[in-house]
Amino acid sequence: MGAKSGLGLRLSFVKRYHLTTFGCQMNAHDSERIKGMLEELGLGEAVSQDEADVLVFNTCTIREKPDQRFAAHLAQAAALKRRDPERVIAVGGCYAEAQRERLFGLYPFVDVAFGPGSIPHLGDWLGAGGAGVRRGAFGTGNERRFSAALRSKRERRFQAWVQVSMGCNSKCAYCIVPAVRGREVSRRPGEIIAEVTRLAEQGVREITLLGQNVNSWGRDLLPDLRTDFGELLRACDAVDRIERIRFTSPHPKDFREPVIAAMAECDAVCEHVHLPLQSGSSRILKRMRRTYDRERYLRLVAKLRAAIPDLAIGTDIIVGFPGETEEDFRETLEVVGEVEYDSAFTFVFSPRAGTEAATMPDQVPDDVKRERIERLIELVQRVASERNAARVGGVEEVLVEGPSRTDGALLRGRTRRNTTVNFAGRARPGELVAVTIDASTSTTLRGTQLAAVAA
Ligand code: SAH
Ligand code: SF4
């Protein structure tokens, strides 16, 4: 024990939290706010669950898999709590919201639960220093508020997420998000730009604008304010020292000319777009209620490519949506081959209770879904490998993120087209460097630093 127990004694006065995050970037960003809030309450961050007094889980429920992963984590937390009943377990995020009626019945050892809309109220339930928890209470706030009002603890000094809207007004038949995140509310442009300006002053060089459908941003500000996402991109581009602007996700149905023009004309807006396809079959897209068809999607891709040379395109695809036939699936493969995606997230359809698709007839058997996703992944990887191989011999501008995850002797960063590059060189995180590309895989590039291109 010795010196260690001394330290333990000192630290034991400071309550500590441990936060585990599941799900999308929206959740990752919410977690930064949760951390900021807990630290404002005087809690310190613990390196492991074992050493934490307050265990927080920020959950996702988009598919069944995250639900299962969370259940496994929670079982561990329950074991820790049996050893030390003073430990507090708090469950937030989308799963908590979806299960709000059942959560305490399913997991009686959970002390506090809260939905994604009520993070600003977390402090009230946990109480100063982690004491005074209202056990068994589902935290609800009267008002949904935006992150800027809260202090947040950012993971990286030079990269930041900026929330532009919350919620979603779409009715995609498979999706639980509207049920757990509510109606779309746009954040006011003045507030967004003020946050971007403050971040730039703090040294941030890359921002990612976040919303479930960034391209419908601003619509609910009418008649008070007439604006659109293109204007927002231009206003962000005008902020000094912001070198890179990304955004996720745009819904293809709302991707209009002004946004394409802003992408083409703003220096800081990266040559990268995440454009969820979901299916290449117009019949399935209709059943999914995506409100675009295959032809309209492909026309949008052509417009984007014409306006933004060297554009990288990423996507999300679901296989095995109810009623999907072999022919429908082949159409998805065709679109993948035609668009030549640089990257794609592929998912097996997962029925979510309460969504329209969960109870549709003609659910696709698991073995068929499995077989289809394997074929899809193989094609996606082949196409992405070819796209990356075409970069070999060229020079890319790379924003340095840190040491390589696979080889400690190398550095890691990302290109404007959002590809990870592992490279030999000398640079600090946050620097922009020029890297000659020597080799590629389906997901990464490898190269050698030329020189610093910007201080
Ligand atoms: N608002 C964003 C992100 C939605 S969730 C958007 O519209 O792009 C991220 C992805 O998860 C979706 O694009 C979809 O491909 C996938 N997804 C959502 N619900 C799903 C379900 N029930 N089963 C399988 N994949 C799903
Ligand atoms: Fe879900 Fe569709 Fe909204 Fe995206 S746009 S969050 S897929 S309902």
Ligand code: F3S
């Ligand atoms: Fe994101 Fe999962 Fe919620 S994908 S919005 S954390 S359900």
